[in-house]
Amino acid sequence: MRLLHVTPFYEPAWAYGGMVRAVAGLCRALARRGHEVTVVTALLDAAHPRQETLGGVRVRRLSRRLSTMRSRNGLRV
Secondary structure: OEEEEEOOOOOOOHHHOHHHHHHHHHHHHHHHOOOEEEEEEEOOOOOOOOEEEEOOEEEEEEOHHHHHHHHHOOOOO
16 A cells, blocks of 8 residues: 655654654554555755655655745645
8 A cells, every 4th residue: 555644744853752753653664564655744954865765664855945835825734
């Protein structure tokens, strides 16, 4: 099964708390079970690659400008 998770923060952004750990754990467990898991999250630091694979999970980081544009239009990220 192909699964997509959208979250504002993902590993290694551990400082953002339990949500990061919960989503990372869930995604890794699903990947170990043979699912194709992709996470879309914000690019918080230019040092992080925009695309990488962590623990069998594909991670795609989008520019923070997308979050800013959504906030201005009244949508929460």
